Amino acid sequence: MSEAELHQLGIPSGEPLQQAQALVQLWQAKGRDPEQIRSDLQALLADPEPFRGDPERGALARSLTAAPISTLRNAKGAPWRQWGQKLDAEAVQQMERACQLPIALAGALMPDAHVGYGLPIGGVLATDNAVIPFGVGVDIACRMKLSVLDLPLESLEKKKDRLIRAIEAETRFGVGATFQSRREHPVMDEDWSVSPVTKQYKDRAWAQLGTSGSGNHFVEFGVLTLHESIRGLPPGQYVALLSHSGSRGTGAAVCEHYSRVAQAKHPRLPKELRHLAWLSLDSEEGQEYWAAMELMGRYAAANHACIHRHIARNLGVSILLDLENHHNFAWKERHRIGGVEREVIVHRKGATPAGSGVLGIIPGSMASPAFVVRGKGNPSSLFSAAHGAGRVMSRTAAMKRFNWKEVQRYLQERGITLISAGLDEVPMVYKDIHEVMAAQSDLVEIVAQFDPRLVKMAPHGERPED
Secondary structure (H helix, E strand, O other): OOHHHHHHHOOOOOHHHHHHHHHHHHHHHOOOOHHHHHHHHHHHHHOOHHHOOOOOOHHHHHHHHHOOHHHHOOOOOOOEEEOOOOOOHHHHHHHHHHOOOOOEEEEEEEEEEEOOOOOOEEEEEEEOOEEOHHHHOOOOOOEEEEEEEOOOOOHHHHOHHHHHHHHHHHOOEOOOOOOOOOOOOHHHHOOHHHOHHHHHHHHHHHHHOOOOEOOOOEEEEEEEEEOOOEOOEOOEEEEEEEEEEOOHHHHHHHHHHHHHHHHHHOOOOOHHHHHHOOEEOOOHHHHHHHHHHHHHHHHHHHHHHHHHHHHHHHHOOOEEEEEEEEOOEEEEEEEEEOOEEEEEEEEEEOEEEOOOOOEEEEOOOOOOOEEEEEEOOOHHHOOEEEOOOOEOOOHHHHHHHOOHHHHHHHHHHOOOEEEEOOHHHOHHHEOOHHHHHHHOOOOEEEEEEEEEEEEEEOOOOOOOOO
8 A cells, every 4th residue: 555545544654653554564465355455454443552562563563653643633634515505614613524534434414403512413424333422412313203193174273172182191301210110121131131231221211212302303183194105104284293302321332432432432533523423333432332322323213103102092093104214323325435435434413314215204393394305315415304494593592582471472373282391492592494304405305394283392491301
């Protein structure tokens, strides 16, 4: 391999470059395949610490861990593209930083982007055999689920109180919310000892199964307008139930634990990059995190399954159609990077999978539509789209600026009955969902629209979990 190729991989100049050249010569003399050499160097770059004592790789590993942090970044930066205009400058800067990591291969920033920890909300990042806990996020596998119910449209008005009682009875909102009579789901029969965190939190997770948390999580009834037939359900208008929540306190504990582990492995990361610390998937910790993340994905799906099943049972109705997808997750996928198709780890933090033909749900606010979309499989976005409207105002600013009298007037004008929510989640703190959808017309096509009518969120005063 040439010096230029080594630099392109992310090998810094000076001692690391000299050691890398010597190692490549050794491996070439042993007849090792060039692609294997490249792969082994990338693994070493992603996490040099475990290789410090290796007889062949140790010298390079030690020189990398001793090098100034600025030389460990991808100087050119992995290629990335943004959708939408006038995005938050700090969110854009966070995306730029993420693409400078030595493990970064490609990125994308969605039109609902705003500031997050490490990777921005709305950030998509493809990495080489490494996972970033805060690239996934605190609320692992946060999920959208929509169920079309066998109810007449007039139920939204004539049986409003009945529908409200069903929501209030069959889920719980707020930090630490639990069920005294626990819900049943096969996910609780799985192996929760895949990581020490999931093992420790299994009982708490079971108590919270079927609950909705706080922040921007919701359960709501509304009108779904199908523009085309979906899975055998013909076009038309239907009563539907829509929910948004994730893996609750257990998912947060998984993120926080493994982010600390990742930061300990990369102690020289500067403050602005410490939430981008990563775990190699060749490491025990990386495998533990991955198994825990996958379990949290199934647990988040179970939460929604319980909510929808119990509400439908409470109302004595059948479900005609159900759709769901999650964000705040990492997937092993194949993408063409630099002209070569390869397996990569795609982080979608607040971004919806939008592969060709893949159905997803993109919500607006409590007073604006959600959309059922079909992905177009745009490779530039790593097959991704926005996951919502995106905030334009902090929670603190919202609490200072708005009052319930003006908000209730706004909601009543739009036919929305608000069961409960916090002032930090009022419609005015979000971008115009129609503008967000217009900005990503090359990523998804709209196949249905959901208009909320009865909305339940965490009561006022609850702090957000995610």
